[in-house]
Amino acid sequence: MSITFHMATPNFAFEARDVDISQPLSAADVAQLRKGWLDAGGVLFLRKQDITPDQHIDFSRHFGNVYDQGPVNNPALAGYYLEGYPQIFQVTNKKLADGRPVGREDAGTYWHSDASWQPEPPTGSLLYARELPSTGGDTIFANMYQAYETLSEPMKKMLEGLEAQHTLLSAVLQTSYAKEYVGKLDQAQSKNAVHPVIKTHPETGRKLLFVNPGFTSHIIGLPRDESKAILDYLFAHSTKPDNVYRHVWQLGDLLMWDNRSVMHYAVPNYKAFGIRYMHRTTIKGIPQ
Known part of the structure; x- marks a missing residue:
């Protein structure tokens, strides 16, 4: 072939x-x-x-x-x-x-x-x-390698080492998941994990941005308003036309x-x- x-x-x-x-x-x-x-x-x-x-x-x-x-x-x-x-x-x-x-x-x-x-x-x-x-x-589809690579160097340095909370509750509160978890918000809240904001792909070795509007609730260790401002910027940056x-x-x-x-x-x-x-x-x- x-x-x-x-x-x-x-x-x-x-x-x-x-x-x-x-x-x-x-x-x-x-x-x-x-x-x-x-x-x-x-x-x-x-x-x-x-x-x-x-x-x-x-x-x-x-x-x-x-x-x-x-x-x-x-x-x-x-x-x-x-x-x-x-x-x-x-x-x-x-x-x-x-x-x-x-x-x-x-x-x-x-x-x-x-x-x-x-x-x-x-x-x-x-x-x-x-x-x-x-x-x-x-x-x-959004290319999260390119999303990372097109960040400014100061932004990359600031994000390096930070971690973010990901939870199903975030999607339940804002998407079609809501109808599946009526009266079961505690179950959605229990489904969560922490991931680095910047990850390295295990096969390619390339760095990428690992946050998403559906499930990423906040950056750990930052005040909520700072976390929201940074995440909102990263979400908008990741989905620019050049990245999709x-x-x-x-x-x-x-x-x-x-x-x-x-x-x-x-x-x-x-x-x-x-x-x-x-x-x-x-x-x-x-x-x-």
Whole structure:
């Protein structure tokens, strides 16, 4: 297989071409795709894939350990997994005949890094487009390497060594998570972790900014007003147009993102234009 990579935007997000992941991949193919994913800043996509759920899961295993109902940590969402495939989460505005949702409709409709409130957040996710509206439903990604690298040197020095609190409660108070935690704010508050504001990627060795509006509540050791001012600046800086890639989905797209180096935002502007039905696997760790 002769894989080629094409930049979707300067220095961020690559399209891998001449790849059919319904067919077995050699070790060399996998190594090339993994290198392309890391070189792309953590966003890699493949067009015109025609894969089964089993093939989706098998491909995901090349890049990490696949979660089995793990990512949500919320029993209320257990029914949103594809029947017979607890590794595949359904993200969709589809409804059953009785009006119940097929999957999680408003997943990710805010800037975030998946489950950064966990001590060891997921490595990444692989999202596959099975049905799309006539317009809308894009996903936007922010390059957190570039967000760090384009900070001023005094700002970098100030942030070095600082840590921030990440909590699910932050998302519950401001996003679609609210309806899932009515009367259970204590549960959301208990899901929290502390991470460095500036991290070093374990595979690339590059420094990156690791804060996000969805889950980062405050910088530890700073007065709340100072913390808020700094975080608001970092959030705005990270999502400047020069730091982002907007993916316009096509049927059969499989897109994988590195949760360690990007934030993402699912744009919820499509509901009047049809069904958006996606399959998502989530990975953790690095395959040995």
